[in-house]
Amino acid sequence: MQIGIFTNCYKPLVNGVVGAVTLLRKGFLEAGHQVYIFTPAYDHFRDEEDGIFRYPAVDLTTKVKYPVAIPWSPRISRQLAGLRLDIVHSHHPFVLGPLARRVARRKGIPAVYTFHTQYDQYTHYVPLPAELVKWSAKRQVRRFAKTVDGITTPAESARQILIGYGVDRPIAVIPNPTDLSKFQSGDGRKIREQYGLGGEKLLVNIGRVAPEKNLSLLLAAFQRMIAQAPQGTLKLMIVGDGPALQPLIREAEERGLGDRVIFTGMVHPDAIPDYLAAADLFVMTSTSEVKPMAQLEALAAGVPIVAVAAAGANDTIEHDRNGLLTPEDAEAFAAAVVGLAYDEWKYRSFGKAAQRTADAYSYRRIAGEYLETFGRLIHDMKRC
Structure with a gap:
């Protein structure tokens, strides 16, 4: 299986999403699959891993070191066109998430979205009225979740949050992995x-x-x-x-x-x-x-x-x-x-x-759960 992971954050950033993506990649590779990660550039950081594609990026604010991808790169587009991906997995509904969905549609393969973050809890980073930002964040999560082929989240309480947002699609609960x-x-x-x-x-x-x-x-x-x-x-x-x-x-x-x-x-x-x-x-x-x-x-x-x-x-x-x-x-x-x-x-x-x-x-166990989910989605799409 060839898996494309789209994430708005990756190494050298340190946070929960980066940790989860890193361990899922490790589990997928150990199980014999190919993994490609699409993520923002980070200053002059150079990847030692294979299969990492970095989009140009700008910092979220002058106070917070959090690169935000500019989701357009002719070079990466050419490389993407040559990859025989079987599935794309997005870890965010913004920026690189919609790009992941477009890639899936062009290639005729499933798109999976994992809901990690209550974005409405992060309004203090956006210089707009908090209630407007909360409404917009929930709306974007709901709209994005309705356009993908599979939705996962790490916890039952997070599944309930998505339901509260108005997501009425099946949501699989697959915990975050740990080494x-x-x-x-x-x-x-x-x-x-x-x-x-x-x-x-x-x-x-x-x-x-x-x-x-x-x-x-x-x-x-x-x-x-x-x-x-x-x-x-x-x-x-x-x-x-x-x-x-x-x-x-x-x-x-x-x-x-x-x-x-x-x-x-x-x-x-x-x-x-x-x-x-x-x-x-x-x-x-x-x-x-x-x-x-x-x-x-x-x-x-x-x-x-x-x-x-x-x-x-x-x-x-x-x-x-x-x-x-x-x-x-x-x-x-x-x-x-x-x-x-x-x-x-x-x-x-x-x-x-x-x-x-x-x-x-265990990351091997959790990676296995994701691979089973991916396999079902690929099989179902081929039947349609």
Whole structure:
């Protein structure tokens, strides 16, 4: 099978969609298929992988390093014409998504769309009235979903979101993939030594540091945790970079948390297993996720999770088994973290359950589910 993947983000960007696309590509290749990725250029970055096609791009804004493709390239059009693709898989309904659909129509092959993102939660990046942007985003997702041959999404709650948008087509739920082995062999001691951590319990949040991640709530909750936990036994580490990093550092100082919160900035993706191995708990206050890779990676590392109950968490975390779900409230979140972190029996039980949960998200298994879906769509189209 020859698979064309169209995605508005890819390496060297680091986010959940990039992680999912990277692992799906790996799984497809290992299963003996050919994979071509169509994505925006990123400054002077050069791909070491084969089959990557880069469209010219401009940055989303001067403040956010997020290349947006200009979906027109005579060179790539010629190369596309020569490829005998069997299916195209788009990970976005904008920019390269419509291009993927046009390629599928020209070649007479199925187009699949995976819904990863609640775009209406990202209105702060667009210099237009928020309600207008939300309406437009939902409308575009709905219109795009109605024009493709197959729709998938990583979680049942995300399927319900699509239904709420007015999508009345079949929607397959296929979870995001995880490279389990990589996260089960991290070196936490290295990270603890690097940041001068002793026996403190370490709470870790990993991801893009941006307004939609709701990290001010995490700081407010951590301030309460410090008051509830034994003195000097708790630290918070926020791993990642983004437009909210400097404001968040200032907020931590204003809350008197400067010596208890570690901001690492951007770290290399290969180091993430080490950061998770150093963690006692993974904490997440974001309510804008669909199926966050960071949560799956934490589970694979055997790290229990405390998260605000929302679409992205509700499908992954089994409350009171591999983690805890709380209201979007600083007091409730703090109480849950302290209650779990200092209950040794519950903590160990949750850690074992976390790894068992992660087994269902092996990238080979998830790639296999996609390949089965692709095969059915190709077969059905040939019959028509």
